[in-house]
Amino acid sequence: MFKKGLLIFIISIIIFSCNKQTENNIFLGIVTNLKGVDLFSSEDLSTEKLYHLNYASKIEIISFDTIKNVSKVLYQNQELYTSLYDVELLSKLENGKSYFTKDCYCLLGLKETKTINFPTRYDTIRYFIKGNKIRSIKEISCFRPSYEIYKQHDVDIDKEDYESDSPNLYSYFMIDSNDFLIGNFFKDGNKSYLECYNEKSTFEISGNSGKLSKYRVPEDFNYTINLFNADLLLAKIDNGNFVKPLSSIDYTQEAIYIEQGDLYLEKPINVKLYSLNGFKSVEYSSNSILFRYLREIKIVEKGGKKKYFAKINIVQNEKSGLSGEYYLDLKEVAMFASIPD
Structure with missing residues (x-):
């Protein structure tokens, strides 16, 4: 009888300790409402x-109540x-690898990575997922191997190509948990930068310390092009859950120029x-078009395949006589062109 009572007492202590540990367990989180x-x-x-906490502020979370839709925070x-x-919520890995400012955050260290390989590694799309949502897309903004190497379909995009005419540039489109396109994390040579669109500020990342220092506030980013x-990229991987643009930026006022004679292809192809x-x-x-991106994406299924049409407004060109509103098939464009800024 004494042994049984002692066993119950020990179990009670263990349960109490576990409950106390759960109550004191603090999770790191981030504010995701713009x-x-x-x-x-x-x-x-x-x-x-x-109190009021701004977007992208770090916060300590004690618990979630999914029935009442309430979070208890410290x-x-x-x-x-x-x-x-x-x-x-942020995992320890995400918190350790990611970058945070008062305006945006770059979520790195995501566990699940998806890679879609296209005809060459140069055309490969790499994207990162959290909670079944795409949270960042890796783009090779500038990688120019020799054409002979390009044709061999054997280009290692993770290594610098010192034979190229221009340095490589890698960037990550940053998408928050509410699907907004909020910024760009990019590497230019040996330096890394965090570009936040909402407040139009750019931060330089100092070495391996992860410290951020604001180094410029541009008049505007190439938000429309991004x-x-x-x-x-999303059309190319057949993902119809397109990102949301920030309301603080009027992307329809920035013009995009496509010079179709410079599309690095085996034969000329017009958009x-x-x-x-x-x-x-x-x-x-015309071998070039200048247009404003109205977007208004429509997904149309033809012959069992999806087409992603986006509306544009072409600025009048004296040579072609083109002007007015048209549609582009995003997937069709993405198969042979990446539009530089």
Whole structure:
């Protein structure tokens, strides 16, 4: 009887210790609402807000309630509450490898990686997933091997090509948990940079320390081109869940120029244009087009295959006589062209 009582006592201590450990277990998280989040003292979020945290702020999370859609957080040594939808948990690996600013964050260290190989490694798309969502897409923005090597389909894109005419440039389109295109993490030579679109600021990453220092505030980024390229890559892998553009940037006002004679192909191919009525092919003779990206993507299934049509507005060209609104087939464009800035 004594042994049985002692066993129950020991089990009770173990259970109590485990419960206490669970209660004290703090998870790292990040604010994912572009407008930020409010913190409340009550679980039903009915009290007056006590604090406001900006987008991309780090936060300590104690627990989630998926029924009430509430997160309990630890802030300034207080247990407070906020909406479950406005915060995201970070693993230790993600927290250690990622970069965070007051404006955006670059989520690295994701466990699951998908790679789609195309005719050459130069055309390979690599993308990173968290929670069944694409969170970043790796693009080789500048990689120019000799044409003979390119044709051999044996280019190692993870190594520098010192025989190329220009240095390699790798970049990651950054997509937050709500599908917004929020920035660009890129490597230029031996330096790494974090480009945040919302506040239009760029940070240089100092060596391996992970420290960020703002080094310029440009008038504007090539946001439209980056949005267009992200759409091309997603269409190329048949992913119809396209990113959301930031409302703070009017991407329709920035023009995109395609010089079709410089598309690094075995034979000249023009980007095809389609009419707004019935998606009929439109013939034209110009070797270049200048257009504003209206987007308005429409997914049309023909012959068992999906086409991703995006609306553009061509700026008038005296040589071609082209002007007005047309559609581009994103997947068709992505198969042979990556549009540089």
